[in-house]
Amino acid sequence: MQLIARTRTGDTAVIRLNPLDNVLIARQALPEGLSLEAEAITVRQPIPSGHKVATRRVEQGQPLRRYGQIIGFASQPIEAGDHVHVHNVEMGDFARDYAFGVDAHTLPGSEAVFQGIVRADGRVATRNYVGILTSVNCSATVARAVADHFRRDIHPEALAAFPNIDGVVALTHGAGCAVDPGGEALGLLRRTLGGYAVHPNFAAVLIIGLGCETNQIESLLETQGLEASDQLRAFTIQGIGGTSKTIASGIEQVKALLPKANQVQREPVSARHLIVGLQCGGSDGYSGITANPALGNAVDRLVAAGGTAILSETPEIYGAEHLLTRRAVSREVGEKLIARIHWWEDYCRRMNAELNNNPSAGNKAGGLTTILEKSLGAVAKAGSSNLVEVYQYAEAVRAKGLVFMDTPGYDPVSATGQVAGGANLIAFTTGRGSAYGCAPAPSIKLATNNRVFEHQEEDMDVNCGGIAEGSTTIEERGAYIFEQMLRIASGERSKSEQHGYGQNEFVPWQIGAVT
Known part of the structure; x- marks a missing residue:
């Protein structure tokens, strides 16, 4: 559905989107009593900008149309010039013709390029971050502390020697435990984390866990077909031996990743x-x-x-x-x-x-x-x-x-x-x-x-x-x-x-x- 906003000649205050519509869109606030001559209607109540005005009487239960499509049904009789909004519109069931594929068509091809970052495996990135993910909410504070050490607005010196790195970010969440270990919810979380772990915009990723959570890092990696490596590192607070030790270890590991992560350049792709x-x-x-x-x-x-x-x-x-x-x-x-x-x-x-x-x-x-x-x-x-x-x-x-x-x-x-x-x-x-x-x-x-x-x-x-x-x-x-x-x-x-x-x-x- 290609939409083209049009106004009727002489009526700059409203927009008609489709000949089948029985509402117009207010281009500006419409005062009561305003005459819309091209539609032969008079505004009956003040109508805010972006809201709808009826073009004709619509009986209770009858459909209201915008874009030539049904947007709801009149919950009470609506007169031409009335404000059409939540006070007089309700939902209702109606048939939709799915007509699978009848409008499928071929668009002509074209060429366009941008300056991307090509990874060693051929994937193309638009940014170059080091990411810190968490297996569970319990490790969120540690992950944030590691990332904060490299914030340019707080510690500008931390990444001063690495101008090709966009930043170090911690992406934390509120889940990862107290769920069915074989259920859909944990599977969905793991799929999400797995997708971020291999996102081309990350040069490298740390995954930090607590250690005793339902979302065990080993199982997370296994279910997503991932393996720990120099560029995908994983560890837990319990395994390292506490909060401060884990933060210090995380900071040192990020520092070790920065030189290689910085070795990128953009090229036309x-x-x-x-x-x-x-x-x-x-x-x-x-x-x-x-x-x-x-x-x-x-x-x-x-x-x-x-x-x-x-x-x-x-x-x-x-x-x-x-x-x-x-x-x-x-x-x-x-x-x-x-x-x-x-x-x-x-x-x-x-x-x-x-x-x-x-x-x-x-x-x-x-x-x-x-x-x-x-x-x-x-x-x-x-x-x-x-x-x-x-x-x-x-x-x-x-x-x-x-x-x-x-x-x-x-x-x-x-x-x-x-x-x-x-x-x-x-x-x-x-x-x-x-x-x-x-x-x-x-x-x-x-x-x-x-x-x-x-x-x-x-x-x-x-x-x-x-x-x-x-x-x-x-x-x-x-x-x-x-x-x-x-x-x-x-x-x-x-x-x-x-x-x-x-x-x-x-x-x-x-x-x-x-x-």
């Missing part, structure tokens, strides 16, 4: 080595009009150049999954996606929850009403490329092109799975001003509107707000975003990197019982 995780957080009514479709345009350019994009956040494609199954390269791929949707429906029933608890309060304040509306805007990040594969959380991504990874909608958890799967860059759209980073992969932040970009410019890398105002286009911003991807992948630091984001945002998905 094909964009087919880029794996970009797609995220949207703090979404608003403009997300599906500006930044998301612009990112989708950049994704099409990336895929045409042979690269890979990972769409995720399964609860945030709910109600729009049929737009992806139509582009699946096979029925099998499309059905794998629907199987994940059904898993989430069952999961929510078991947890006495519902998928429509998303959008969040901030999403609703920004103009989004139901998960259906949010999802339709979210899938715009996927552009128009074919869906070539569907992956489980933190599973290694091998396919080239647009793929889907099953993750929660919560951004830190979702992006953690993408990076574990191999993403070496994150592209993150936001309409409310999310602050986020994801070491060891750099994160590019895309603002959906001018207000957020201007108010929070220190966190935003790209402004897409001009699309809604007509001063730029989806195509122009898409080309610019793709160029930004190549520059950031080549070593230019993103805003989140400049602020030091990335360590605290490592949040593996926890789904099991803690006993």
Whole structure:
């Protein structure tokens, strides 16, 4: 679904997205009594920027449409000119035509390059970190202490002789014990840690444990097909003999790794080595009009150049999954996606929850009403490329092109799975001003509107707000975003990197019982 924001002649205050829509999007705050002459309606209540106004009467129970798709149903009669939002819109069941593969097509290829770091085994990195992982929460404090010794803002001398190293980061978590040793939850954690342990953006990795935890390091390595080596070192607090000794040992081991880790140089490589995780957080009514479709345009350019994009956040494609199954390269791929949707429906029933608890309060304040509306805007990040594969959380991504990874909608958890799967860059759209980073992969932040970009410019890398105002286009911003991807992948630091984001945002998905 390629989205093009359009306004009717003479009405600069609103945006119509599709001829089938019975709502318009407010480009600016609309006062009560404002006449929208092209639509022959008068605004009946004040409507905030990014929110919706009805174009005609909608009876109770009848569908409301945006992008030409159903975003919910009227919970009460709605008059032309009414504010359409959570007070008069509700969820409801409706049939979706999955039409597996009917819109699959071939995009023309192209060439693009960036300055990457080629590892000895041929893998390509966008950054060059030394990583410290933990098997269990109990070793988090020790891991942080080791990494803090090499922080450039605290100890600038520690890495002064190693300019080719981006930093030493500790990625800690709150799990690793009191779970079923053969269960899905521990398996998911191990898959996540295993993906980070072999991520090309790490020149070397330390894994620090306590010693008595359920997630034994030996079993972690064995289940993930890994072996300890000079570049993958593992030890425990109990094995070393206490906290201070373990911190000292960790610091010395990192020091021993630095000279070799510093011996890298960037060289021109094909964009087919880029794996970009797609995220949207703090979404608003403009997300599906500006930044998301612009990112989708950049994704099409990336895929045409042979690269890979990972769409995720399964609860945030709910109600729009049929737009992806139509582009699946096979029925099998499309059905794998629907199987994940059904898993989430069952999961929510078991947890006495519902998928429509998303959008969040901030999403609703920004103009989004139901998960259906949010999802339709979210899938715009996927552009128009074919869906070539569907992956489980933190599973290694091998396919080239647009793929889907099953993750929660919560951004830190979702992006953690993408990076574990191999993403070496994150592209993150936001309409409310999310602050986020994801070491060891750099994160590019895309603002959906001018207000957020201007108010929070220190966190935003790209402004897409001009699309809604007509001063730029989806195509122009898409080309610019793709160029930004190549520059950031080549070593230019993103805003989140400049602020030091990335360590605290490592949040593996926890789904099991803690006993």
